[in-house]
Amino acid sequence: MTGKTIVLGISGGIAAYKAATLCSRLVSWGAQVRVIMTDGAARFVTPLTLQTLSRHPVATDVFDERDPSVVQHIDWADAADLVIVAPATANVIGKMAAGIADDMLSTTLLATTAPIVVAPAMNVHMWEHPAVVDNVLKLASRGVRFVEPGTGQLACGYVGKGRLAEPEEIAEAAASLLAGPRLLAGLKIVVTAGGTVERIDPVRYVTNDSSGKMGFALAETAREYGAEVTLICARTDERPPGGVNVVRVESAADMFDEVTKRLGDADVIVKAAAVADYRPLVRHDTKMKKDGETLTVEFVRNPDILQAIGDWKAAHPDGKAPFTIGFAAETGDLEKYAMDKLKRKKCDLIVANDVSLPGAGFGTDTNIASVYAPEGLVESIPLSAKRWVAERIWQLAAERMKQA
């Protein structure tokens, strides 16, 4: 963290005392920490404590402009490489979601373009309140990273989820966000995204709800991490990220061709696309006419692309076997189905998402994922923006490729 400026926002909850440990950890890792405390926070811990630990004056009042050459909240917002809000109360989360700027912390949060990490802490019923759930989802979809609260005895006497994550965990999340961007430099990466389209006739088709957002987030972050990225993209309404080689396909068969022709060249293949398992047996060349009260369309199995990659790897033990990351879209028994797919399709990692959970899976800007390797669960990624899920997947994959 040497040379990095972190703005640490502390809001008014009992867990404010833990922010002192967090501040001290960030400073010991070399960060320049500028602390902002809300009025509520200053009732729980004194600004002097944070001033002593950060070795800088603490800002508590947006109108307390000590340096006439700058506007302090803009100056700090611009200087920040990262902003952390810990603890974040339901109130500050609500203000962030609504774009309210009525004190030093909320104005700085609105003015900054730096990444933001939020570590909430509150009563379990407040954490589960639909208003807070909505606000968290809204912020996560805008790219705010959450370090989820822990479960246990809460200061208010309840037992449940709402306890501020440990300062160490928040500091680690900050460190991983500030980590250098060359994690995947020199690698050729193929990412598939979107939902395949299986045509019945020129105007009718069968598809699924994939928006392409998960695959696009993977492609974009891989490019930012220094990889040369080919994005094989089926149906989507989203604009693909810049700086990647986009190959448009329609059906599972098209995707099969585009992916398999890159075997032997690609270092990593990620199958985030939702590929139709079946296609109509007959594809009519002209628009089908209405005929009769019912219509039966017969379907046949599509090739399984991920399975074909796995088989290719098995047949080429000395070849340039790509590191493969599969996805598993499930609605229950996540681990059982994901591990079965990982083993059958010989993946190095599989990212399982329970698409029945709010904020996860198809179409959303966020996801909730469990990443499995052949030995079992590697990491559970809590509700986060797909971009952040993608970054974490790359960090885990890079670690394992390095070990291999």
Ligand code: PMT
């Ligand atoms: O695109 P979004 O709206 O952002 O949604 C993201 C997502 C839910 C589509 C994504 O997170 C996801 O889960 N993608 C995989 C969807 C899927 O097809 O899962 P599956 O469990 O049916 O397939 C398992 C794996 O085999 C997948 O990696 C899939 O790409 C692959 N597969 C499946 C069938 C087939 N014929 N060929 C394949 O390669």
